[in-house]
């Protein structure tokens with residue numbers, strides 16, 4: 001039986017350790033965080049991103065030497081993972097822009113894909129004191145959220161009807177296309193919660209506090225979605241590109257160039273159908 005207990009235990013302890021380091025640096029202020037911009041408009045990076053990246057990659061390689069590890073701040077060698085069945089995708093800090101501004105909506109994300117399918121995910125929102133984990137395999141389907149006191153509760157997505165959908169969307173990478181999505185789905189502004197980090201946004205759906213996350217543009221990468229998608233799969237949610245195609249986890253193609261639609265699952269196909277005329281209008285054909 002594949003329960004992935006050793007993998008889960010290690011990922012949880014690494015995430016907690018990394019979260020403590022990131023919080024210590026964030027509390028230290030700008031001089032300690034050392035935020036700078038990556039080349040080619042790739043967004044900000046801080047000392048916590050690079051140091052946590054190094055620690056997580058080393059620990060996972062040591063514990064599981066046969067596995068591939070693809071991590072945001074050392075992704076130049078990602079293509080070498082293409083022929084390895086088990087691949088970890090690591091985002092040392094997702095929502096770095098928010099982290100560097102001293103906000104709370106960022107997360108340490110550790111995900112494991114097997115044969116291109118996310119089976120295990122840990123998303124630690126250290127600033128918010130919330131750690132979510134999920135395992136979704138043939139033998140085990142479980143997802144929990146644990147607070148800093150250690151109290152754990154099972155994750156459970158909502159099944160709010162199409163007429164009452166609550167949206168989560170990007171804070172730092174907003175797109176005017178989101179307003180068009182809100183118009184066709186009749187979602188008023190007060191039902192659009194804007195937050196940093198894919199893991200934080202998907203986390204809101206896995207706790208039933210929102211139903212839908214749309215990122216109507218490129219820019220997210222496999223390490224942004226792997227761990228959150230494992231959580232969402234475990235609670236019966238859905239995640240596709242804007243056309244409804246499943247996401248592919250091939251380390252030779254790191255970008256989700258066709259956007260993201262994550263939902264509680266119950267109305268995913270209706271949501272895709274409602275936004276399809278917009279999507280067709282935005283792009284002549286799926287690219288990437």
Ligand SMILES: Nc1ncnc2c1ncn2[C@@H]1O[C@H](COP(=O)(O)O)[C@@H](OP(=O)(O)O)[C@H]1O
Pocket residue numbers: 041042043044072091093094095096097169170171172173174195196197198217218219220221224
């Ligand atoms: N248009 C875009 N350009 C660059 N990066 C983008 C992007 N849209 C999303 N991302 C990346 O996707 C992640 C989630 O974005 P957001 O928090 O806005 O939802 C962030 O990862 P990092 O914070 O790990 O760099 C961010 O950099």
Ligand SMILES: [Mg+2]
Pocket residue numbers: 091093094095223224
């Ligand atoms: Mg990220």
